Amino acid sequence: MIKFDLESKICYTICMENYMIDVHAHLNDFDDMEKVILNSNQNGVKKIITAGYDLSSSRKCVEIASQYENVFAVVGVHPENVDALKGDYLSALQDLAKNDKVVGIGEIGLDYHYTKENKGKQAQVLIEQIELANKLNLPIVVHSRDAMSDTLEILKSHMPSAGGLMHCYSGSVESAKELLKLNFSFSFGGVCTFKNAKNVCEVIASLPCERIMLETDCPYMAPVPHRGERNEPKFLPHILEKIAEIKGVSFEDMATKTTQNAERLFKI
Ligand SMILES: [Zn+2]
DSSP: OEEEEETTTEEEEEOGGGOEEEEEEOGGGOTTHHHHHHHHHHTTEEEEEEEOSSHHHHHHHHHHHHHOTTEEEEEOOOGGGGGGOOSOHHHHHHHHHTSTTEEEEEEEEEEOSSOOTTHHHHHHHHHHHHHHHHHHTOOEEEEEESOHHHHHHHHHHSOOTTOEEEETOOSOHHHHHHHHHTTEEEEEOGGGGSTTOHHHHHHHHHSOGGGEEEOOOTTSOOOTTSTTSOOOGGGHHHHHHHHHHHHTOOHHHHHHHHHHHHHHHHTO
16 A cells, blocks of 8 residues: 655555556656656656657657666657658657657647648658557557647548557547547546636546546646646646546546556557
8 A cells, every 4th residue: 555645735545556657748858857756656656658759859768768667658759840850750760669668659749839831741740650650569649739630630541550649638529539439548637627627627527437548748737736836747646636536436446447548558
């Protein structure tokens, strides 16, 4: 048994097998990563998947995962970084993805929030990376912002054969239904604890528990009551608590479910 106490704001006792998994963190963005990982483990987070967003962060994620037994990596190029790509990025990515601790290709996707001018390039890089994932039999981790209909269209025509995860999902209930049909799972982070998170909470309510996972997307998007602070995987219990409340299941059962879901998709 482990008892963890987040600055006296939450205090739970959970069984060893109910430990949580943070399926989307950016550990490479921390200067004090060692301490961050240790604090997470002491707060019930048993495994962390650290996600790359370009070649150098992906390389760093693989290094971190190689160093820590309970850390895994996904490698990929985020849509905001496609314009900076030079040379044969795909071979470099493939070399990284062959590492034993790499459990997926991500985060990849489409993001029209800041610019749609490079739509074509974003789509091309997304498709190339889905094809790489399929070749290596790895699941994909998708980031989609203000681009859901194009994302859906690409995913329908280029199905990820080893499955996929929509990270920090912010789309509609209808799009989530389409994605369920494509065998996608969904991970949610701090946003679901925000006061104005009605849409995300409706999506969570509509999904089967078998398709839900937990993420922090740290160091960004800290959950309430830490909103505005630097986010860390150790805050995962706040997100779990909110999702369990929406689904009307116990904290412990939701911990078990989300952990099993992550272990199944990423084979960890
Ligand atoms: Zn991220």
